[in-house]
Amino acid sequence: MRKRLPKHIYASLLKTMKEDLPLEENVAEVVANAMKDWALELGATHYTHWFQPMTGITAEKHDAFINPTEDGKVIMEFSGKELIKGEPDASSFPSGGLRATFEARGYTAWDPTSYAFIKGTTLYIPTIFCSYSGEVLDKKTPLLRSMETLNENAKRILKLFGKDVKKVTTTIGAEQEYFLVERDMFKQRKDLILTGRTLFGAKPPKGQEMETHYFGRIRGRVANYMAELDRELWSLGIASKTRHNEVAPAQHELAPIFTNTNVATDNNQLIMEFMQRVAYRHDLTCLLHEKPFDGVNGSGKHNNFSMSTDTGENLLNPGDNPSENKQFLVFLCATIEAVYKYSEMLRISVATAGNDHRLGANEAPPAIVSVFLGEQLTAVLKSIETGEPVTEAKDLVMQLGVKSLPKFIIDATDRNRTSPFAFTGNKFEFRMLGSNQSIAGPNITLNTIVADVLSDYADILEKADDFDAAVDALLQKSVKENKNVVFNGNNYSDEWVEEAARRGLPNLKTTPEALAEFTSEKNVALFGRHNIFTPAEMDSRQTILLEEYIKTINIEALTMLSLAKREISPAIVTYTKEVVDTLTAKKAIGSIDLSAETALAEKLSTLFGTFITAIDTLETTLAAAEECEGEQAxxxxxxxxxxxxxxxxxxxxxxxxxxxxxxxxxxxxxEDILFYV
Structure with missing residues (x-):
């Protein structure tokens, strides 16, 4: 942009991007022309308004740059109007009752805060998506709104601390876990093809119990895949940083560098797309389901969250002396209070059928939302609560007892992999997200709940005569009222489940339980107060999420029945026949011990009977679902x-x-799928 735009246009666009200022009228036309020239030089022939409907994935409709001329030829054109607005058909996207099927008109509008990019022969322009009558039909619009409300309320707090900043941005680093399997194996498993996970599969002789895969040597094929994936992502401006083997066999992880939440959300959608696209070139398939294989760890997405100013200050950086860093403590306590106050909403933001297989399964955080702070910050908050002084942790040097090894400073806190919401030095890590979900929803919630508490804090502090005393009183009150959500122990333990119940922390174990709370009075008021969702938009999203859950389980059940009747049953009948034929042949010989063959035949017959009964039960149970009234039921x-x-x-x-x-x-x-070479 700096190279191709006039200086005043470039400056104006930067102000829109960096300071949330309205787009000036003359900017779009100039930007569109420069964008077109850039795209054509790189081989693009089409452009698309790229948006994120409530399906959780992206959508696009491609239009060529060509326009006919009077002499029967064509010219390559792209106007400011075409950049700013598009009109995709909105009838076939989920609306949760906001739109009738015949109400087809929808609009896409350019999001100038997110970067355009080229993929193949198409210029991709990130946009928002709404209906003809203005209802929000996407995940990008509420995300931008949530970022704006957090910006406004964070600036109110910073102004009281004497900081004059133009913008506060939430920044995200979304770590992405995934599985890679042989493409030929994938094509032989209809359950993987249709549902993304294996619906059948006995435990293999070896799983992850040897603990050798995590951070282990990366296989050559996988290393080549990872190298090409990095190149593809870097070419799109996505700074993928870290790659390694994860805990389960055939499982891996990619982590990008932090960027603002809006761009990070776009980037994560592209990361998932290119993981699958590049895998195909290496005769592999990338699985992004939260639980593709029973008995080994599933895949999540760790959402590293922080807040930064346009001056480069990280508002969650405790500094050298956190107990005296009141500004940090205000933002820390606001985040803790937000998590405690709206823990149900955070759980709802990660509620999916696939994620229910992970949460609480000794491989991911439980469905109980709590905060890990570590010993140092916990001691600081206890000092605030009691008024007793705290001894700041000194820098401790790790000495490993080998003279040739370097010494280094130990971090102030350990890491807690079992915590759903852990402070990790200068950010919070929200670890409950499922691997294939958009990060927009959780971050809409996170931005909004933190903004809500910051707004309450600002209301109190702006009226104070003695600011320092008011901050001290506010922090003490917050710590006392919200300390129940802080837990530094093992979140996987049964003892914590019991302790959490004593503390009054909700435990919404399943997606239907969680989604029932979506439109509670408290949640509707929260999102309405900050202009994120109207009550109708809240109702629509609850309906969409419930329908998605129902459809997911229904597809899985129908796939199971198809595989059971058309593939597994014939295999069992054929094998049983061989066993019985062998038994019959041996009987004809005379006095031969037939106990082994008889036992096997009887076991096959008994298990097959149980199997057929289970098929009939599932069919009957599934058919009865039609009698339910309403999505929640x-x-x-x-x-x-x-x-x-x-x-x-x-x-x-x-x-x-x-x-x-x-x-x-x-x-x-x-064993065939997970241990390929």
Whole structure:
């Protein structure tokens, strides 16, 4: 932009991007022309308004730059009007009742705070998406609104501390976990193709119990994949930084450098897309489901959250002496209070059918939302509560007892991998997100709840005659009232579940339980107060999320039935016939011990009977779901009735897999898929 735009246009656009100022009327036309020239030079022939509907993925409609001329030729044009506004059909996107099917007109509008990019032969322009009558139909618009309200309320606090900043931005670093499997294996598993996870699969002889895969040597094929993925992402301006093996076999992680939340959300969508796109070139398939394989760790997405000013100050940096850094303590306590006050909403923001397999399963944080601070900050907050002085931690030097090894300063706190919301030095790590979900929803919630508490703090402090005394009193009150959400121990333990209940922390174990709280009076008031969602938009999103849950489980159940009846049953019948034929042949010989063959035949027959019964039960249970009235009731039914019926069918099938000869089993097993070379 700096190279191609006139200086005054460039300066004006930067002000829009950096300071949230309105776009000047003359800017769009100049930017559009420069953008077109840049795109054409790089081989683009089309442009698209790239938006993020409530499907959780992205959407695009491509238009060529060409326009016909009177002499029958064409010219390459792109106007400011085309840059600013598009009109995709809005009838087939989820609206949760906001729009009727026949109300098809929708609008996309250029988001100048996020960078345009070129992919293939198309110029991609990030946009928001709304209906003809103005209802918000995407994830980008409320995200931008949430960033704006946090900016406004954070600046109110900073002004009281004598800081004159133009903008406060939330910054995100979204770590992305994923699995890579052989493409040929993937193509033989219809459950992976249709649902993203294995619906059947016996435990392999080896899983992750040897703990050798985490941070282990990266296989050559995977290393080549990771190298190409980095090159693709870097070419789009996405600064992918870290790559390594994760805990489960065939599982890996990519972490980008922090950037503002809006751009980070765009980037994460592209990261997921290119993970799958690049895998195809290496005869691999990238799985982004939260739990593709039972019995080994699933995949999450760690949302590292901080707040920064346009002057480069990190508002969650405690400095050398956090107990005396009152500005830091205000933002720290505001975040803790927000998590405590709106813990249900944070749980809701990560509620999906896939994520229910992870949360609380000794591989991811539980569904109980709590905050980890570490010993030093916990001691500081205790000092604020009691008025007793705290001894600041001195820099401790790690000495490893080997003269040739370097000495280094130990961090002030350890890390707690079991905490849902952990302070990690100068940021909070929200660890509950599922691997395939958009980070927009959780960050809309996070920005809004922190902004809400900052607004309350500002209201109090702006009226104070003695600012320092008012800050001290505010911090003490906040610590006393919100300390129950702070927990530094093992969040995986049964003891913590009991302790959390004593503290009054909600434990919304399943997605239907969580989504039932979405439109509570408290939550509707929160988002309405900050102009994020109207009550109708809240209702629509609750409906969409419930429908997504219902459809996901229904597709999985139907896929299970198809595989069970058309693939697994014939395999069992064929193998059983071989066992029985062998038994019959041996009987004809005379006095031969037939106990082994008889036992195997009986076991196959018994398990097959259980399997067929489980098929019938799942079919009956699934059919009864049609009698439910309303999305919430139907989601509750799928959770309470259909999922257990699916579990019973899987248990029966997995027991059969363990005794059926390998050559008869109709699709690759876990050991085939997870331990490829």
């Amino acid at each position: 139907e989601a509750n039914y799928f959770c309470a009735e259909v999922i257990p019926a699916m579990g019973a069918l899987r248990t029966a099938a997995d027991s059969l897999e363990e005794i059926v000869a390998e050559k008869y089993w109709p699709f690759p097993t876990y």
